[in-house]
Amino acid sequence: MVEKKVNLLMRQLPAMEKILKDERSRPFLELLDRDGLKIICTEVLNDFRSSILGGDIDSFDEAVIYQSIGKRVSALTSPSLRTVVNATGVVVHTNLGRSCLAPEAVESVLAVASHYNTLEYDIEAGARGQRNSHVESLLCRLTGAEAAVVVNNNASAVLLCLAVFSAGRSAIVSRGELVEIGGSFRIPDIMTFSGTRLSEVGTTNRTHLRDYENALDEDTAMIMKVHPSNFRVVGFHKEVSREELSTLSRKSGVIFMEDLGSGVLIGTENFGLGGEPSVAQCLQAGVDLVTFSGDKLLGGPQIGAIVGSHELIDKLRTYPLLRALRCDKMTLAAMEATLRLYLSGDWKHIPTLSMLSCPLEQLRAKADNLAGKLAKICPEGTVSVVEEEDVVGGGAFPATGLKGYAVRVCVDQESAGTQKEKLRKGPVPVIAGARDDALILHVRTLLDGDEDLIVQAFSDMLEV
Numbered sequence: 476m477v478e479k480k481v482n483l484l485m486r487q488l489p490a491m492e493k494i495l496k497d498e499r500s501r502p503f504l505e506l507l508d509r510d511g512l513k514i515i516c517t518e519v520l521n522d523f524r525s526s527i528l529g530g531d532i533d534s535f536d537e538a539v540i541y542q543s544i545g546k547r548v549s550a551l552t553s554p555s556l557r558t559v560v561n562a563t564g565v566v567v568h569t570n571l572g573r574s575c576l577a578p579e580a581v582e583s584v585l586a587v588a589s590h591y592n593t594l595e596y597d598i599e600a601g602a603r604g605q606r607n608s609h610v611e612s613l614l615c616r617l618t619g620a621e622a623a624v625v626v627n628n629n630a631s632a633v634l635l636c637l638a639v640f641s642a643g644r645s646a647i648v649s650r651g652e653l654v655e656i657g658g659s660f661r662i663p664d665i666m667t668f669s670g671t672r673l674s675e676v677g678t679t680n681r682t683h684l685r686d687y688e689n690a691l692d693e694d695t696a697m698i699m700k701v702h703p704s705n706f707r708v709v710g711f712h713k714e715v716s717r718e719e720l721s722t723l724s725r726k727s728g729v730i731f732m733e734d735l736g737s738g739v740l741i742g743t744e745n746f747g748l749g750g751e752p753s754v755a756q757c758l759q760a761g762v763d764l765v766t767f768s769g770d771k772l773l774g775g776p777q778i779g780a781i782v783g784s785h786e787l788i789d790k791l792r793t794y795p796l797l798r799a800l801r802c803d804k805m806t807l808a809a810m811e812a813t814l815r816l817y818l819s820g821d822w823k824h825i826p827t828l829s830m831l832s833c834p835l836e837q838l839r840a841k842a843d844n845l846a847g848k849l850a851k852i853c854p855e856g857t858v859s860v861v862e863e864e865d866v867v868g869g870g871a872f873p874a875t876g877l878k879g880y881a882v883r884v885c886v887d888q889e890s891a892g893t894q895k896e897k898l899r900k901g902p903v904p905v906i907a908g909a910r911d912d913a914l915i916l917h918v919r920t921l922l923d924g925d926e927d928l929i930v931q932a933f934s935d936m937l938e939v
């Protein structure tokens with residue numbers, strides 16, 4: 476009896492050829508070629524066969540098969556990496572792609588990506604050139620360094636420096652700086668991976684100069700300082716200044732390196748934040764090698780920059796691992812264009828920096844404007860402007876919130892959590908916050924055109 480039923484259902488499954496010829500497959504064939512669609516049909520038919528054999532279904536309509544195929548076709552053919560609206564107020568949001576590029580950088584990427592270019596070609600000499608040269612002199616000018624080299628990201632910059640200068644030997648790091656920066660980048664692990672022995676000194680909250688002095692021996696290759704990035708030790712705390720560590724490393728003939736994390740090129744007082752040294756200040760304080768990211772507070776593409784003396788940078792340049800970590804032409808184009816904006820004083824064209832330095836009145840005006848638009852489509856009394864804290868992100872200034880504004884929307888037909896999810900799953904995902912059963916849309920991180928996308932997302936959600 477059961478067997479009969481199974482056989483019957485199996486026979487009801489349409490043949491592949493029939494599916495491919497069916498009218499209902501026509502839209503699929505506009506998105507996928509015949510072979511691609513065949514693979515999906517096979518998967519869907521196999522799924523149905525196992526469900527029938529497993530007794531999970533005892534009847535079906537052919538339409539369901541076309542629906543299943545449609546779902547798979549659409550999942551396969553829709554872009555996965557796509558743009559979103561960042562209404563979180565976190566400026567350097569690692570999950571949302573960190574920094575957005577300045578228009579000048581985007582233009583440069585487009586040109587270089589679509590044309591032959593001087594990536595490794597020296598126009599003057601008519602001969603082979605250096606891909607690093609496009610950003611090196613700019614980095615030197617902006618940081619005061621003698622030489623610079625760039626790699627894929629800051630994690631690879633740190634790895635490269637350790638591999639070149641301390642493999643087989645040891646590096647001294649304060650216990651207060653043995654950090655993990657989100658997920659897999661942990662200083663002790665990267666040390667091990669590079670073949671460097673970690674010599675930990677001091678305690679979590681206090682490290683003295685004598686701790687470094689006592690740890691120095693013939694095995695020591697470097698003293699390394701690491702930016703604590705995403706956390707702060709407050710209260711009974713002491714770290715040793717760069718100047719003191721520089722004097723000590725010089726006296727002992729070891730290298731003094733700093734992983735600065737989020738490299739800032741201009742004084743942070745420009746955007747009302749204090750307490751973070753610029754790359755230039757670290758070098759002036761006597762650090763031999765500074766590494767930093769391109770896509771955090773610098774506001775450029777994903778890159779790792781290493782700046783320092785000719786002697787040290789030349790050693791990095793000739794190390795074989797560099798080839799494995801080198802940057803792509805699009806990245807170099809974006810980096811060069813971004814650095815030029817610093818040189819011309821137009822750093823406010825860089826979205827990350829313009830968001831961070833946006834005056835409070837302007838944020839208020841932006842919030843009022845968005846609230847006005849949303850009020851037109853939301854039930855009366857549900858939209859208001861509120862003061863909110865924004866966040867720098869990217870591991871910089873973890874303890875300093877930025878005073879900002881947000882639009883609060885409290886429509887009680889569904890929970891704020893459900894509404895947040897609906898905004899997220901719309902055609903252009905809107906990533907917002909939710910608190911006390913209201914949606915919170917921070918305006919600092921909105922780009923031109925985002926307001927209209929938000930209004931559209933709300934009208935879809937509220938079906939108005």
Ligand SMILES: *Cc1c(COP(=O)(O)O)cnc(C)c1O
Nearest residue numbers: 628629630702704736737768870
């Ligand atoms: C962010 C960060 C890194 C990793 O940089 P990526 O550019 O993401 O590879 C390393 N060290 C510190 C201190 C950081 O803040």
